[in-house]
Amino acid sequence: MSREDYSKYLETLELPLGASLSEIRKAYQHLKALYSRESIVTLPIEDEISAEVKRQILRQIEEAYQGLLVSFKKEEDTLENEMSSRPAMKNYEQTSVELTTFTGQALRKIRERLNIDLQDIALSTRVQTQYLKDIELENFEALPPEAYTRGFVISYAEYLSLDSKKVVDDYMSRYSAWKDEHEKKM
Amino acid sequence: MIMKAINERNPEIWTIGGGKGGTGKSFVLSSMGICLALQGKRVILIDADLGGANLHTFLGINKPRISLTDFFEKKVLLPDLVVDSGIKNMGLLIGAIHSLSPDGIKYTQKLKLFRHIKKLNADYVLIDLGAGAHFNTMDTFLLADKMIVVIIPEIIAIENLYFFLKNAFFRHVINSLGGHGLRDVVQNAWKNREEHDIKNFSQLIDYLKGLSKTMENIINTKLSDFRAYIILNRINTSQEIMIGNSVKSICKKYFGLNSSYVGYIEFDAVISRCINKRQSYMQAYPASRCAKEIERLTENLLEGRDISTKI
Numbered sequence: 001m002s003r004e005d006y007s008k009y010l011e012t013l014e015l016p017l018g019a020s021l022s023e024i025r026k027a028y029q030h031l032k033a034l035y036s037r038e039s040i041v042t043l044p045i046e047d048e049i050s051a052e053v054k055r056q057i058l059r060q061i062e063e064a065y066q067g068l069l070v071s072f073k074k075e076e077d078t079l080e081n082e083m084s085s086r087p088a089m090k091n092y093e094q095t096s097v098e099l100t101t102f103t104g105q106a107l108r109k110i111r112e113r114l115n116i117d118l119q120d121i122a123l124s125t126r127v128q129t130q131y132l133k134d135i136e137l138e139n140f141e142a143l144p145p146e147a148y149t150r151g152f153v154i155s156y157a158e159y160l161s162l163d164s165k166k167v168v169d170d171y172m173s174r175y176s177a178w179k180d181e182h183e184k185k186m
Numbered sequence: 187m188i189m190k191a192i193n194e195r196n197p198e199i200w201t202i203g204g205g206k207g208g209t210g211k212s213f214v215l216s217s218m219g220i221c222l223a224l225q226g227k228r229v230i231l232i233d234a235d236l237g238g239a240n241l242h243t244f245l246g247i248n249k250p251r252i253s254l255t256d257f258f259e260k261k262v263l264l265p266d267l268v269v270d271s272g273i274k275n276m277g278l279l280i281g282a283i284h285s286l287s288p289d290g291i292k293y294t295q296k297l298k299l300f301r302h303i304k305k306l307n308a309d310y311v312l313i314d315l316g317a318g319a320h321f322n323t324m325d326t327f328l329l330a331d332k333m334i335v336v337i338i339p340e341i342i343a344i345e346n347l348y349f350f351l352k353n354a355f356f357r358h359v360i361n362s363l364g365g366h367g368l369r370d371v372v373q374n375a376w377k378n379r380e381e382h383d384i385k386n387f388s389q390l391i392d393y394l395k396g397l398s399k400t401m402e403n404i405i406n407t408k409l410s411d412f413r414a415y416i417i418l419n420r421i422n423t424s425q426e427i428m429i430g431n432s433v434k435s436i437c438k439k440y441f442g443l444n445s446s447y448v449g450y451i452e453f454d455a456v457i458s459r460c461i462n463k464r465q466s467y468m469q470a471y472p473a474s475r476c477a478k479e480i481e482r483l484t485e486n487l488l489e490g491r492d493i494s495t496k497i
Contacts, residue, residue: 014435034432035439041432044345048386049440057439126424 001071009064021072022115028065035061102157102167103174104138110160111136125155132156135171140178149175197230197308200487201330203354205346207317209336210419213457213467214480215314216244220468221484223276227309230268233280234326235316242280246464247272254281257302258295264302273466277308291322300329319350324357332487333413334448338420339429347433351414351443352387359394359408366400387441409442417483418450426450430493446492449483451476 001009010019013027034042035058099106111121122129131152134142143149150172157167202215216231223229233241242249250269256262268277291299303311313330315323327333335350337343360372375382375393384390391409395402414437418430430447437443454476460467468477486493 014431014438030428030431031435034435039432040339040341041344041429041436043341044348045436045440053440124424124427 001067005067009067012060012064022117024068031061102170104136108136121156121159125159127152127155140175196304197306197311199311199330200332200334201313201315201327202334202336203315203327204335204337205319205350206343209338209343211336212241212244212314214336214417215312216241217468217480218484219276219312220273221481222310223273229276229310230306230308231278232313234313239280241314243464245271245466250280319353324354327354328358332415334415336417336419339426355412355443358412414445415487416445416447420453421450422453448486449493451479
């Protein structure tokens with residue numbers, strides 16, 4: 001990809017030079033939704049913008065995203081090799097639907113597979129990064145009281161577009177087991 | 187010598203507009219002023235809401251007796267109209283013009299006022315504009331080094347913002363066309379829009395660019411030096427944070443207008459309680475989340491950068 005294309009694509013996705021793959025992915029998803037759905041941001045100018053202009057913008061967004069993905073392809077291939085020893089997670093959506101156990105470790109793997117930083121989740125969910133880490137480590141002791149932890153896990157799951165009810169029920173079953181154990185000891 | 191040079195430097199001017207009333211412009215402006223003043227910067231707040239100046243309420247002080255009226259009518263010097271805001275490093279100048287209607291300011295008076303504002307002895311001059319998109323409001327808005335708009339996550343506020351920015355941009359173009367003897371070009375194009383098949387903002391821009399090479403250059407220059415700084419106030423959920431990004435995107439992709447999304451402030455019922463008690467929120471609750479968010483967005487404005495996506 002030429003230098004001009006690279007900057008043009010990033011401009012289309014409204015990102016600075018050197019944006020990471022996860023930033024690119026996030027921007028792409030955000031813009032695609034913005035220009036294909038109605039919202040309070042687009043409704044006021046609905047009558048001003050023709051369908052053709054919208055389609056064109058969506059095409060540009062798509063082209064930019066696909067173009068930028070290519071430049072990360074090489075990196076991804078290496079990642080793929082490294083991960084080949086881990087259980088195959090070829091089709092993320094498929095896998096996450098099939099999954100029934102959502103341990104902290106499993107959540108972390110899904111997150112890493114999506115190339116999402118904990119900071120991204122923290123910013124959007126407003127759950128402190130340290131708590132997110134503790135969730136992934138199942139470091140129950142460090143997590144806040146049950147009701148809060150439950151909320152944090154739901155936010156985390158929603159951010160990854162997982163079925164949050166399934167995730168939180170499974171996750172909190174281990175939390176409760178730990179809590180019972182812990183209280184017995186006291 | 188060095189000290190003198192610093193004192194003679196012109197202040198950086200920030201203006202706050204945004205079309206709709208009740209989005210929290212005055213609250214945001216007074217809070218940012220306090221942030222800057224607490225950092226040791228010399229700040230002057232100007233309440234240019236000529237219809238209903240009330241910035242003093244946000245600072246918990248009584249309405250000053252002197253105002254811009256004295257500048258226009260009694261020829262009092264602008265620095266002498268700046269009153270103590272009750273906060274160290276920060277002065278307040280109110281614009282209540284009792285005998286003059288807001289429309290009644292003559293063009294030359296306006297230019298004189300702008301000239302004196304630019305010479306005020308301060309590091310930052312923050313100007314609060316009233317609601318609406320009257321051309322006097324627009325000209326004051328455009329006076330800024332940083333043009334700030336405040337929106338809330340409501341469709342009317344966003345609709346008004348688009349209207350406000352489009353108007354501000356055309357005012358910006360028209361003001362500079364005067365020097366080229368082309369003052370009426372924009373109005374005429376709009377007046378005869380059916381004839382030219384102009385249905386919206388971007389078609390008008392394209393039409394104007396197509397008129398001549400000179401017009402094209404002017405429009406392109408004006409587009410590149412026009413930048414609004416967006417603040418999203420009173421959000422209720424973290425999902426709403428992205429509305430700022432969305433509005434910024436729409437401005438660029440649909441209108442070709444540049445903007446920066448500098449930050450958001452979440453809803454806090456305590457804020458209106460503070461205002462009603464005439465208490466400054468930033469001083470009463472300096473450790474609150476909103477106060478931190480205001481500090482962050484003030485910092486972003488100082489640096490002229492967007493809200494960061496990382497913590």
